Amino acid sequence: MDRINRAAKWVFGFGAGLSMALVFLIIFVNSLRRYTVGRSVAWGEELPIYLTIYGVMFGLALAYLNDQHIRFTVITDMLPERVRNALFGLADVVTIAAGAALAYAGHVFATRRGNVDSSGLKATADGLAASTGLDWLVWLGKVGPWQYAVAFGGAILAVAAALRLVQRLSSRQEI
Amino acid sequence: AQTIRVAHVDPDDWTGSKKGAAAQIFKNIVEGESDMTVEIFPAGALGNEDELVAQAQDNLTQVVLVSGAMSKICPAASVLDIPYTFSSATVAWDVLDGEFGDALSEHCREQTGLRTLAYGETGFRNFTNNTRPITKPEDMAGLKFRVQPIPLYVEMVKGLGGEPTPIAWTELPNALSTGVVDGQENPVGVIYNNGLHKLQKYMTLDGHVYAADFILISDEFYDMLEPAQQEVVAKAARVAGTMGRAIQQWNTAEGVGKVQAEGMEVFSPTSEEIAAFAEKAQPAVVEYLRGELGDDAEWIDRLQAAVTDATQ
Amino acid sequence: MVYVILIGGLLAGVPIAIAIVAALLYFMATGEAPYTLRIVPTEIFKGLNSFPLLAIPLFVLAGELMNESGITGRIIAFANVLVGRMRAGLALVNIWASVIFAGLSGSAVADTSAIGRVFIPEMEKHGYDRSFAAALTAASSVIGPIIPPSIPVIIYALIVSGVSVPALFLAGVVPGILLAVFLSAYVMLTVKVDHGDQSADLDGPSSTEALLQGILPLLMPVLVVGSILLGIVTPTEAASFAVAYALILGLFVYRKIRLTALPGLFASAMRDSAVILIIIAAVAAANWLLTYNRIPNMLTDWVLANVDSKTAFLLATILLFLFVGLFLEGIAAMLVLVPILHPIAVSMGVDPTHFGILVIFNLMIGLITPPLGLCLFVAEGVAQVGMARLIRSIMPFFLVEVLVLIILTFVPQTVIWLPRVLGY
Numbered sequence: 059m060d061r062i063n064r065a066a067k068w069v070f071g072f073g074a075g076l077s078m079a080l081v082f083l084i085i086f087v088n089s090l091r092r093y094t095v096g097r098s099v100a101w102g103e104e105l106p107i108y109l110t111i112y113g114v115m116f117g118l119a120l121a122y123l124n125d126q127h128i129r130f131t132v133i134t135d136m137l138p139e140r141v142r143n144a145l146f147g148l149a150d151v152v153t154i155a156a157g158a159a160l161a162y163a164g165h166v167f168a169t170r171r172g173n174v175d176s177s178g179l180k181a182t183a184d185g186l187a188a189s190t191g192l193d194w195l196v197w198l199g200k201v202g203p204w205q206y207a208v209a210f211g212g213a214i215l216a217v218a219a220a221l222r223l224v225q226r227l228s229s230r231q232e233i
Numbered sequence: 234a235q236t237i238r239v240a241h242v243d244p245d246d247w248t249g250s251k252k253g254a255a256a257q258i259f260k261n262i263v264e265g266e267s268d269m270t271v272e273i274f275p276a277g278a279l280g281n282e283d284e285l286v287a288q289a290q291d292n293l294t295q296v297v298l299v300s301g302a303m304s305k306i307c308p309a310a311s312v313l314d315i316p317y318t319f320s321s322a323t324v325a326w327d328v329l330d331g332e333f334g335d336a337l338s339e340h341c342r343e344q345t346g347l348r349t350l351a352y353g354e355t356g357f358r359n360f361t362n363n364t365r366p367i368t369k370p371e372d373m374a375g376l377k378f379r380v381q382p383i384p385l386y387v388e389m390v391k392g393l394g395g396e397p398t399p400i401a402w403t404e405l406p407n408a409l410s411t412g413v414v415d416g417q418e419n420p421v422g423v424i425y426n427n428g429l430h431k432l433q434k435y436m437t438l439d440g441h442v443y444a445a446d447f448i449l450i451s452d453e454f455y456d457m458l459e460p461a462q463q464e465v466v467a468k469a470a471r472v473a474g475t476m477g478r479a480i481q482q483w484n485t486a487e488g489v490g491k492v493q494a495e496g497m498e499v500f501s502p503t504s505e506e507i508a509a510f511a512e513k514a515q516p517a518v519v520e521y522l523r524g525e526l527g528d529d530a531e532w533i534d535r536l537q538a539a540v541t542d543a544t545q
Numbered sequence: 546m547v548y549v550i551l552i553g554g555l556l557a558g559v560p561i562a563i564a565i566v567a568a569l570l571y572f573m574a575t576g577e578a579p580y581t582l583r584i585v586p587t588e589i590f591k592g593l594n595s596f597p598l599l600a601i602p603l604f605v606l607a608g609e610l611m612n613e614s615g616i617t618g619r620i621i622a623f624a625n626v627l628v629g630r631m632r633a634g635l636a637l638v639n640i641w642a643s644v645i646f647a648g649l650s651g652s653a654v655a656d657t658s659a660i661g662r663v664f665i666p667e668m669e670k671h672g673y674d675r676s677f678a679a680a681l682t683a684a685s686s687v688i689g690p691i692i693p694p695s696i697p698v699i700i701y702a703l704i705v706s707g708v709s710v711p712a713l714f715l716a717g718v719v720p721g722i723l724l725a726v727f728l729s730a731y732v733m734l735t736v737k738v739d740h741g742d743q744s745a746d747l748d749g750p751s752s753t754e755a756l757l758q759g760i761l762p763l764l765m766p767v768l769v770v771g772s773i774l775l776g777i778v779t780p781t782e783a784a785s786f787a788v789a790y791a792l793i794l795g796l797f798v799y800r801k802i803r804l805t806a807l808p809g810l811f812a813s814a815m816r817d818s819a820v821i822l823i824i825i826a827a828v829a830a831a832n833w834l835l836t837y838n839r840i841p842n843m844l845t846d847w848v849l850a851n852v853d854s855k856t857a858f859l860l861a862t863i864l865l866f867l868f869v870g871l872f873l874e875g876i877a878a879m880l881v882l883v884p885i886l887h888p889i890a891v892s893m894g895v896d897p898t899h900f901g902i903l904v905i906f907n908l909m910i911g912l913i914t915p916p917l918g919l920c921l922f923v924a925e926g927v928a929q930v931g932m933a934r935l936i937r938s939i940m941p942f943f944l945v946e947v948l949v950l951i952i953l954t955f956v957p958q959t960v961i962w963l964p965r966v967l968g969y
């Protein structure tokens with residue numbers, strides 16, 4: 059169980075860290091270029107936004123595993139240990155349900171109108187597809203794959219909450 | 234009775250905002266002549282244009298007034314952006330209010346589930362810059378122009394010999410004042426209202442792209458209305474489009490005077506001079522669009538035929 | 546049922562953002578057409594789809610890098626040289642280190658934990674009450690988001706069109722310093738024990754060295770905020786420069802950060818930002834639903850019909866924000882209330898910049914008020930003195946901060962003078 063937890067934290071942390079690094083690099087290099095050589099890339103704005111949205115979803119799941127979300131604790135702090143644990147378990151269940159519902163709703167959202175072009179990314183994605191011969195790359199120029207971040211976030215949030223719940227239940231048995 | 238939610242991204246104020254004026258007269262007519270209620274959501278309260286269009290497709294918001302977002306969901310509408318197509322606003326009105334506009338409306342309705350009730354206008358876009366007066370395409374050589382990150386605009390500026398630089402709207406004032414770009418292109422009203430004339434010395438009223446406003450209604454909602462209600466809504470939208478055009482024209486005419494009074498040098502090219510620009514820009518954009526549109530490319534020819542009819 | 550999920554969930558300890566999303570999902574799933582489930586992800590995506598918002602993860606990253614590069618110690622040494630030898634010196638160093646820290650970080654929580662870890666044990670060693678030290682740390686850390694750069698300011702400027710980030714940044718400088726001065730005065734008047742020369746005990750370099758070493762980190766806010774104010778870069782770009790600067794300091798100048806530590810730092814910066822950003826997105830989705838049903842318009846009409854003077858409106862606003870600050874997380878409160886109150890303030894002739902700083906200052910006070918005060922939580926986490934004791938210790942500081950807020954409210958010049966002088 060501990061190994062699964064560690065693996066999940068590693069994966070979520072990797073996604074969050076990678077997105078943070080890319081967002082910083084793109085924005086920094088793009089603004090440096092703009093102020094030095096006076097040129098910037100068309101996707102310099104949309105891509106970091108979309109990467110951040112994915113990063114937020116990874117960060118959301120990671121924060122859940124680390125118990126770092128902002129929440130009220132005053133009431134729960136006043137309760138006896140056993141009641142409190144039961145409430146936290148309930149909170150995990152609510153989160154699993156919300157995450158799963160969000161994953162479903164997000165899937166509907168992204169597949170329904172994901173075909174719309176993302177104006178900043180379109181030209182680059184089409185160019186990539188043409189030069190590599192990989193037709194699917196044109197999808198990077200559509201909004202769908204990026205909108206899918208919300209569905210993805212719902213899914214990994216549900217996973218994170220499920221891991222917490224299992225952890226809570228198993229640690230209680232040990233007591 | 235039904236409630237019609239009307240949304241757009243412009244200010245609410247009817248004297249300075251074309252979509253604001255259009256929305257308000259639409260409300261007044263519909264509420265006056267039917268038992269329906271109209272609620273206006275101005276200034277992007279419900280979202281940006283792309284999001285408004287999506288809401289209308291879901292009948293969440295019933296009527297939306299948009300400009301640029303239309304060609305993203307109905308690619309054929311992008312033929313209206315072919316530079317130097319309309320020699321004047323009245324030609325554009327004739328074309329859009331005539332057979333071509335009706336056919337395009339029907340085509341987009343089938344594709345998107347949104348019915349174009351009427352066309353308003355955002356106005357002709359013009360080049361401004363800080364380096365020299367532009368009287369012929371050759372003057373654009375070597376100048377960096379900020380364009381919206383839309384491929385068609387990139388092709389157009391390339392065709393004219395300038396260097397297109399896609400920069401987001403919010404970054405534009407910075408980019409102009411630090412000289413990251415030499416120029417930009419926008420309707421006069423936008424230039425004046427956002428103080429861009431203070432950052433730019435020269436303007437050429439070349440009117441390269443005529444931006445139309447689309448007054449769209451969810452077709453699902455429209456079908457549910459009684460025939461009498463449909464009639465009121467359609468009439469109100471036509472008046473609203475006309476009102477939007479009138480306010481836009483007023484703002485442009487006033488804006489040209491104001492930017493000159495505040496020190497901008499404005500050049501009004503003759504139709505021969507415009508032809509020189511058209512010769513450079515049009516082929517590049519038309520070629521690009523033919524590649525993009527596929528079967529919809531026929532709309533390029535239909536538009537050109539309609540314009541020829543209207544100018545004769 | 547929606548309220549049961551929302552309020553019950555919040556009380557049971559469901560994270561705030563998740564409780565809001567769960568309630569919205571339930572509402573959409575059970576609501577009649579046109580409500581449908583996919584509106585929730587649509588609005589969440591929309592809430593995050595913004596370039597200016599990216600300044601938040603970047604500033605958080607810059608703050609974490611600064612922290613890791615050992616700059617907290619340098620700031621404390623710097624403040625120590627300035628005020629350490631005065632009466633109640635160590636307490637003053639705590640306050641003024643927060644003022645300097647404020648220029649590096651947009652986050653009060655980061656300040657509480659960074660400065661608290663050093664100061665709470667140190668102050669106790671010198672005879673201060675541990676709980677007093679924790680309270681002072683939390684109370685002075687709220688200076689962070691008032692003095693630029695500031696995450697709440699960036700969010701405020703996103704909500705309200707027509708208020709610029711540079712103007713708000715400048716407007717926060719005087720109120721932030723004013724708060725530090727009042728806290729200092731309070732500390733000097735009330736600390737009974739003479740803690741005399743205790744500052745000398747802080748391990749560290751000599752005075753000149755400390756001042757010199759403080760300069761490099763202090764250059765960052767000057768460069769970053771300066772370039773935003775001059776209109777050269779946008780806040781998002783400036784934030785990326787701040788990250789680059791912090792990276793250079795940490796990797797090459799102080800050599801405190803190893804390359805292998807970077808992935809972990811990037812990940813935790815995104816995680817800490819995600820916690821803020823997901824609240825923004827969840828509230829944005831809830832706001833869409835409120836706007837769609839014209840609730841803000843109705844509230845505005847009601848206020849305009851019932852509140853007739855500017856003074857009454859400002860007082861009511863203060864009380865309202867102090868009240869919601871008890872329960873709501875600051876950014877969430879701002880996202881819900883500012884779209885309603887800002888237009889009213891403008892129509893009553895309140896300066897928008899003035900109003901913005903009042904709201905932000907007000908909500909920062911909420912960071913130290915129970916039951917939901919983030920800085921209070923963090924200070925308690927560091928000090929471990931028990932929440933009840935800490936709450937008693939924080940009360941006088943809370944009153945001092947409210948006093949400063951009242952001054953800012955009724956003497957608008959304290960806020961708008963600096964931006965006006967510099968042409969905003």
Ligand code: NA
Nearest residue numbers: 647689693694
């Ligand atoms: Na700050």
Ligand code: NA
Nearest residue numbers: 639643682685
């Ligand atoms: Na402090």
